[in-house]
Amino acid sequence: MHTKELLERLCAMSARSGREFEAAQEVCRLFAETCGETYVTPMGSAVGIRRCGLEQAPLVLLDAHLDQIGYMVSRIEDGFLHLVPGYDRTPLPGKEMLVLGRERVYGIAAVLPPHLRKNPDQPDDYEQFVVDIGCSQERACELAAPGDAVVYLPHFDELDCGHIASPSVDDRAAVVAILLALEQTAGRELCVDIAAVASSREEIGGPGALTAAYGLSPDYAVALDVTFGIQRGVDAPDGVPEDCGVTITRGPHLNRRLTETLFRLAEEQHIPHGVEVEPGNTGTNASSIRAAGNGVAAALLGLPMRYMHSPAETIKLSNIEAAANLLTAYLTSFPGGERRA
Amino acid sequence: MRELFLNLCRLNGVSGFEDAVRDAIRAEALPYADRMEEDPAGNLMVFKKGTENRGTVMVSAHMDEAGFLVKSIHADGTLRFVPVGSLPDRVLPAARVAVGEKALPGVISMTPPHMGRDKISKPGDLVIDIGAESREAAEKRTYPGDFVAYAGEPAAFGEGFLKAKALDGRLGCAILLTLLREEMPCDIWYVFTVQAVIGSGAMTAAHRLQPDAGLVIACTEAADQPFVPQVQRTCTCGGGAVIPDADSSTLYHPALVCAARMAAERAGVRCQEPQMLPGATDARLFAQSGSGIPTAAIFAPARYLHTPVSCVKWSDAEAVERAARAFLQNFAAENR
Numbered sequence: 001m002h003t004k005e006l007l008e009r010l011c012a013m014s015a016r017s018g019r020e021f022e023a024a025q026e027v028c029r030l031f032a033e034t035c036g037e038t039y040v041t042p043m044g045s046a047v048g049i050r051r052c053g054l055e056q057a058p059l060v061l062l063d064a065h066l067d068q069i070g071y072m073v074s075r076i077e078d079g080f081l082h083l084v085p086g087y088d089r090t091p092l093p094g095k096e097m098l099v100l101g102r103e104r105v106y107g108i109a110a111v112l113p114p115h116l117r118k119n120p121d122q123p124d125d126y127e128q129f130v131v132d133i134g135c136s137q138e139r140a141c142e143l144a145a146p147g148d149a150v151v152y153l154p155h156f157d158e159l160d161c162g163h164i165a166s167p168s169v170d171d172r173a174a175v176v177a178i179l180l181a182l183e184q185t186a187g188r189e190l191c192v193d194i195a196a197v198a199s200s201r202e203e204i205g206g207p208g209a210l211t212a213a214y215g216l217s218p219d220y221a222v223a224l225d226v227t228f229g230i231q232r233g234v235d236a237p238d239g240v241p242e243d244c245g246v247t248i249t250r251g252p253h254l255n256r257r258l259t260e261t262l263f264r265l266a267e268e269q270h271i272p273h274g275v276e277v278e279p280g281n282t283g284t285n286a287s288s289i290r291a292a293g294n295g296v297a298a299a300l301l302g303l304p305m306r307y308m309h310s311p312a313e314t315i316k317l318s319n320i321e322a323a324a325n326l327l328t329a330y331l332t333s334f335p336g337g338e339r340r341a
Numbered sequence: 342m343r344e345l346f347l348n349l350c351r352l353n354g355v356s357g358f359e360d361a362v363r364d365a366i367r368a369e370a371l372p373y374a375d376r377m378e379e380d381p382a383g384n385l386m387v388f389k390k391g392t393e394n395r396g397t398v399m400v401s402a403h404m405d406e407a408g409f410l411v412k413s414i415h416a417d418g419t420l421r422f423v424p425v426g427s428l429p430d431r432v433l434p435a436a437r438v439a440v441g442e443k444a445l446p447g448v449i450s451m452t453p454p455h456m457g458r459d460k461i462s463k464p465g466d467l468v469i470d471i472g473a474e475s476r477e478a479a480e481k482r483t484y485p486g487d488f489v490a491y492a493g494e495p496a497a498f499g500e501g502f503l504k505a506k507a508l509d510g511r512l513g514c515a516i517l518l519t520l521l522r523e524e525m526p527c528d529i530w531y532v533f534t535v536q537a538v539i540g541s542g543a544m545t546a547a548h549r550l551q552p553d554a555g556l557v558i559a560c561t562e563a564a565d566q567p568f569v570p571q572v573q574r575t576c577t578c579g580g581g582a583v584i585p586d587a588d589s590s591t592l593y594h595p596a597l598v599c600a601a602r603m604a605a606e607r608a609g610v611r612c613q614e615p616q617m618l619p620g621a622t623d624a625r626l627f628a629q630s631g632s633g634i635p636t637a638a639i640f641a642p643a644r645y646l647h648t649p650v651s652c653v654k655w656s657d658a659e660a661v662e663r664a665a666r667a668f669l670q671n672f673a674a675e676n677r
Contacts, residue, residue: 077567088454094432094648096493096504106498108650113562114429115619116573124431128568132644134499134652157437157446159472160482165437165448232419232468233452243474306470308455310435312448314470
């Protein structure tokens, strides 16, 4: 499988929530290799549809979100870009950034010189989270403006034992799993229509997946998102062991029959899998899609990842393949002639 | 000089592990040196005979960079680490690193913000993750005491800025190697020092050479961002070479400082003249060596020193090169 190459290609894109249109078009080109119909929704989600040819075949929506966390320029002072307060800034100082302004502009998230820090435990002041683009005020105002998106500069580090560290593994790794499942099932006689969705705006509440699902009215949906692997600062049961493979979540937001079907398929086909339990809102697109239109039977698959929402998001490639294999098992499990209930 | 500088920044040379940098500098210096020596500490000393009899100057730059040592290996294959040199701990969470001579890629951990404010990473809680899944797997890649450097390619950005890790020392090294190619009236020992970021390496070189004067070439933290109050700003990126009266560890020799400023002025080099810089340099070790070596220093204003994203404006780097050249061309031992 060319999992790594696909992930590298997807992680090279920059798509902060609300700024997915360019990346969505590129994902449509990838979907088009195995899907007859592709489009970008008004909210910026990429959709690829593959019909099986059977009349009244059920429609399965596979969702992974395309957007990534990021920041927003609030104002420009002495050539430095201030950021709108809000999201956690722990990993920012000293990172390479990309400003998605009139042009793509390289910047550095500033670091307070250590000799000026009075108290090492003192929390950082919002004023010192600025992005240094190495420009005068005049030039900076030509290149950037309040409202511009700021994301971590893409990079792709191959670590030991098949791990990748990159800023947008959440949730490009899951987009890769969907692309792999589309490839694995291409050319096979399925009895199900597939809608692949790389959805926008998951990190700000999931309206991208909600609206894409409304437009598609699927019978079933499987959402894939990263989940907390056991790591420094996250022990069981808050995190799942990375070697469990792909996780399947049980909980009230998730359709029980669909969820148990996925467990059964994983058991039968010896796909490494673990279980997660979510007693309420899953905090993922599964919870958005289930409420779309008249309602959708939704399930949630998880990819264990470390250092979520940092530029060092780290994932094991074989877990992406496990998720792809489970999606393929599910898509090929629809018996011939089955019709919508 | 720019390419030479960037190539030097690409090498890893955490204090005590300067070998790769020293090898590159030795090869670069060889065609132009009249003599080369290396002391047991690892300082590389390159002699260039002057065209006139004006005494001997020692010009130094440091080869090392701030980084980390592997302290121990956890059962889960992650690495406990300790910083080498003083570095701002805020840059650690989720930083990219290169472990050991093979520069194995790794990242520093960061507890996800979802886990709550009280669990957000403190430097002592962080580990280096090289992807190894067990202590045994990690032990095949590294060992306690191995060095770890920041990772990341140099980059040009903005209006003439360059970003690179390790540039605070390597800029001086590149300037020294450039000046070494030229004829100067005085005898010069170009000294490439070790362990400057932990404040100890240069003393043996100064003791051995006992020159008439010492000149340190390095970078200093400009602290010129909008979040720094005016009174705490040291100098300005883009403002030219910095020739101060003192750093936090030593007062420079007043006559030499004056000579450096006058030489720069006469050569038409843009200069900044702050009184005191934060932070210590090799100048203290020179000034206190033997019966004392008159020492001055010329700095490039820079930002984010000892982080993976140190940066300098190239026009300032060129100003430092020209100021150092002017100083050496005008140096005469009896004038001080």
